[in-house]
Amino acid sequence: MTAATGTFPEIPFFDLKVEEEDLEAVAETLRSGWLTMGPRTEAFERTFAEYVGAGHAVAVSSCTAALHLAYLAAGVGPGDEVIVPAFTFAATAAAVIYCGGTPVFADIAGRHDLGIDPDDVERKISDRTKAVCAVHFAGYAAPVDRLKEMCDARGIALIEDAAHGPGGSLNGKNIGTHGLAGCFSFFSNKVLSVGEGGMLVTDDEEVAQQARTLRSYGMSSGTWARHSQATTTYDVTALGFNYKLDEPRSALLASRIKRLDADIARRRELIMNYRRALGQMSGVTLPYRDEDVATASGYVMPILLDDPEFQREFRARLRERHGVQTSVFYPATHEFSAYRERYAGVSLPHAELAARTEVTIPLFSHLTDEDQQRVIDAIEDALR
Amino acid sequence: MSWRVPLANVEIPEQDVEAVLDCLRSGWLTMGPRTNEFEQRFADHVGSPHAVAVSSCTAALHLSCLAAGLGPGDEAIVAGMTFVSTPNAVRYTGATPVLCEIGGPEDMNIDPADVERRITDRTRAVIAVHFCGYPARVVELRELCDQHGLVLIEDAAQAISARVDPSGRQAGTVGDLACFSLFSKNQLPVGEGGVVTSPDEQLAAKVRSLRSHAMTSVTWDRHRGYADTYDVVDVGYNYRLDEPRAALALSRLGRLDEQIESRRELARTYRRRLAGLEGLGFVWGDEAVEAGSHFAFPVLLPDQAARDRFRERLQELGVQTTWYPAIHRFSEYREAFGEQSLPSVEAAAERHCALPMGSGFSSDQVEIVVESVQQALADELGAAA
Numbered sequence: 001m002t003a004a005t006g007t008f009p010e011i012p013f014f015d016l017k018v019e020e021e022d023l024e025a026v027a028e029t030l031r032s033g034w035l036t037m038g039p040r041t042e043a044f045e046r047t048f049a050e051y052v053g054a055g056h057a058v059a060v061s062s063c064t065a066a067l068h069l070a071y072l073a074a075g076v077g078p079g080d081e082v083i084v085p086a087f088t089f090a091a092t093a094a095a096v097i098y099c100g101g102t103p104v105f106a107d108i109a110g111r112h113d114l115g116i117d118p119d120d121v122e123r124k125i126s127d128r129t130k131a132v133c134a135v136h137f138a139g140y141a142a143p144v145d146r147l148k149e150m151c152d153a154r155g156i157a158l159i160e161d162a163a164h165g166p167g168g169s170l171n172g173k174n175i176g177t178h179g180l181a182g183c184f185s186f187f188s189n190k191v192l193s194v195g196e197g198g199m200l201v202t203d204d205e206e207v208a209q210q211a212r213t214l215r216s217y218g219m220s221s222g223t224w225a226r227h228s229q230a231t232t233t234y235d236v237t238a239l240g241f242n243y244k245l246d247e248p249r250s251a252l253l254a255s256r257i258k259r260l261d262a263d264i265a266r267r268r269e270l271i272m273n274y275r276r277a278l279g280q281m282s283g284v285t286l287p288y289r290d291e292d293v294a295t296a297s298g299y300v301m302p303i304l305l306d307d308p309e310f311q312r313e314f315r316a317r318l319r320e321r322h323g324v325q326t327s328v329f330y331p332a333t334h335e336f337s338a339y340r341e342r343y344a345g346v347s348l349p350h351a352e353l354a355a356r357t358e359v360t361i362p363l364f365s366h367l368t369d370e371d372q373q374r375v376i377d378a379i380e381d382a383l384r
Numbered sequence: 385m386s387w388r389v390p391l392a393n394v395e396i397p398e399q400d401v402e403a404v405l406d407c408l409r410s411g412w413l414t415m416g417p418r419t420n421e422f423e424q425r426f427a428d429h430v431g432s433p434h435a436v437a438v439s440s441c442t443a444a445l446h447l448s449c450l451a452a453g454l455g456p457g458d459e460a461i462v463a464g465m466t467f468v469s470t471p472n473a474v475r476y477t478g479a480t481p482v483l484c485e486i487g488g489p490e491d492m493n494i495d496p497a498d499v500e501r502r503i504t505d506r507t508r509a510v511i512a513v514h515f516c517g518y519p520a521r522v523v524e525l526r527e528l529c530d531q532h533g534l535v536l537i538e539d540a541a542q543a544i545s546a547r548v549d550p551s552g553r554q555a556g557t558v559g560d561l562a563c564f565s566l567f568s569k570n571q572l573p574v575g576e577g578g579v580v581t582s583p584d585e586q587l588a589a590k591v592r593s594l595r596s597h598a599m600t601s602v603t604w605d606r607h608r609g610y611a612d613t614y615d616v617v618d619v620g621y622n623y624r625l626d627e628p629r630a631a632l633a634l635s636r637l638g639r640l641d642e643q644i645e646s647r648r649e650l651a652r653t654y655r656r657r658l659a660g661l662e663g664l665g666f667v668w669g670d671e672a673v674e675a676g677s678h679f680a681f682p683v684l685l686p687d688q689a690a691r692d693r694f695r696e697r698l699q700e701l702g703v704q705t706t707w708y709p710a711i712h713r714f715s716e717y718r719e720a721f722g723e724q725s726l727p728s729v730e731a732a733a734e735r736h737c738a739l740p741m742g743s744g745f746s747s748d749q750v751e752i753v754v755e756s757v758q759q760a761l762a763d764e765l766g767a768a769a
Binding site for chain 1: 387390391393394395396400401404405408409411412413414439440441442443468469472475476567568569573574575576597598599603606607608609612613614615616617618619620621622624625626627628629632695699704706707709711714715716717720
């Protein structure tokens with residue numbers, strides 16, 4: 001293990017700034033004494049649905065929870081397969097296993113595009129395929145237009161893992177709104193961050209209703225409904241979960257979403273700066289094209305090293321010489337011990353190469369031009 | 385219309401608000417130093433060596449069932465009088481919850497004799513619920529589980545600080561694993577949250593791993609430079625708590641003992657003021673009141689119809705109440721397991737009603753509850769006459 005310095009980075013790969021108005025929103029919620037999912041969560045769901053242009057938004061405890069509910073909405077159960085990319089966080093595949101289904105891994109397009117490869121998806125569709133999950137990697141839209149046609153033609157559900165959204169779009173339509181359900185993350189390092197939290201969006205009223213019921217134990221009424229005297233008792237009509245968000249987090253999200261467009265604009269500006277500077281350097285390849293940036297959420301800045309043996313050393317140099325933290329988005333899911341044990345013999349050349357060459361460099365909306373220049377200089381030095 | 389007295393009330397004083405705001409200002413929201421400190425303090429409070437903070441008590445139960453090794457083909461015996469997440473957690477693992485009897489309407493906790501009758505070759509665990517914060521007979525169950533090689537899980541969602549034996553040993557220290565809730569209505573509320581405690585380092589490590597996708601390092605480790613990558617060694621979950629909630633829980637933990645005492649005092653007041661009223665009975669005895677930590681205060685009515693009328697009358701008078709339906713009577717459980725008969729659970733479910741309980745009620749509010757109960761019972765007698 002390199003880079004295990006036991007010190008905080010001078011420039012982290014993500015950073016989160018909570019503004020005064022956010023603090024006020026949380027303080028006011030806490031002082032109200034009502035913490036259980038209620039009016040603030042309902043209000044934020046409406047705001048979010050409108051922001052992404054979806055009919056319904058259901059707030060949940062994490063994007064993992066949203067994916068679980070989305071797969072259940074697609075009817076995934078024992079014996080069913082869901083085609084997922086391997087170049088993503090493990091939750092995309094894990095949530096299939098929660099349903100009793102089998103994740104079937106598809107490769108990514110290549111070094112120019114780290115999103116799922118529709119041709120490989122097509123090859124992997126079988127009689128047992130119940131759904132396809134597309135990850136909008138780094139906030140760049142996956143080819144969900146093509147995937148949607150492919151899925152519709154076969155009666156398969158398209159689920160979007162939009163953890164790296166919101167704010168990205170394809171053909172003028174927001175990512176997360178192209179399939180049966182879209183799943184968003186509000187984890188700390190995300191574009192819209194709150195600690196732990198997630199959202200399922202859908203245009204299908206039944207899907208929304210099912211998600212609402214299942215996030216709260218399959219109960220026919222919630223605590224808020226009983227407190228507000230809409231009802232005094234409940235039945236349990238399905239095997240549900242506790243995937244509820246609470247009011248302080250909803251209040252924080254409602255406050256932060258007001259600045260989201262400005263944050264994303266700044267992220268895109270920083271990405272373009274990086275592309276101009278790093279595009280000149282040898283030894284590194286930038287996925288995606290300049291013109292893709294304007295419709296991306298700007299979640300993270302992935303770069304690809306040309307030498308697969310260099311990833312650890314490169315990251316160690318950035319960290320140790322320059323105090324620059326990086327990450328790897330992602331180790332390939334099918335190569336983790338847990339997945340190798342369960343699904344042996346999976347070979348995905350593009351995902352495997354990307355996992356060995358990808359380095360995620362610092363990107364957050366309040367990264368200053370000066371600090372960005374330090375990162376650029378550090379990369380130039382580390383590549384030498 | 386708003387309640388004159390709601391079922392529960394959460395007061396969040398400025399010191400709690402400040403603790404949360406401090407955390408938010410730090411910009412570090414992912415499980416990290418505050419969560420670590422909360423786990424340590426929580427473990428100390430309960431008197432257990434290991435505590436793992438999670439996203440809810442449901443998550444705590446799920447992870448405990450997984451750590452106990454439950455899977456398809458296994459059975460876990462579960463108290464029949466509880467919230468639905470107790471048996472649900474067993475089902476998440478593919479195992480079958482076997483609901484069992486309670487002592488009866490006057491003792492709504494798990495009946496160890498009935499547990500023993502339900503043990504089969506497939507039984508792997510027993511989940512005892514400390515219902516409403518009144519301690520279940522876990523010391524007895526511990527012996528039974530040891531004799532049969534079963535894992536004992538305590539569902540202590542409602543019972544932080546309850547005492548399970550005369551030495552003052554706390555709920556959550558007898559089982560192999562114990563699950564606590566930090567839900568808004570509970571004694572230590574933060575919104576959504578939970579904790580698993582265990583005396584066993586390996587079980588705690590398993591829970592810790594599975595709460596964060598079985599990743600071999602967490603964001604906080606990587607941020608500090610203690611790790612630069614990770615493996616995923618099992619199918620795990622996102623059951624993490626975050627730092628703002630850990631900060632709130634930490635801030636509130638210092639006042640927990642006095643708040644539990646205030647709840648206990650309210651239970652004593654109810655029992656004193658409502659004693660001897662015709663048509664009203666209590667659950668448990670004085671000893672249990674002293675040992676309990678008082679999540680809720682259930683009382684008994686003669687039958688279901690009387691209970692429903694009682695609740696309706698209290699609602700008219702502005703007093704919120706609740707009750708726990710029997711799990712095996714829910715549509716979902718009828719469909720999944722067919723019709724089952726658990727007479728003690730059914731009688732308790734039909735007859736009980738939980739009155740407002742908490743540490744922040746004013747004496748005026750308590751008076752309203754007492755008078756409303758008296759009124760409701762008087763109306764009932766008047767109607768019968």
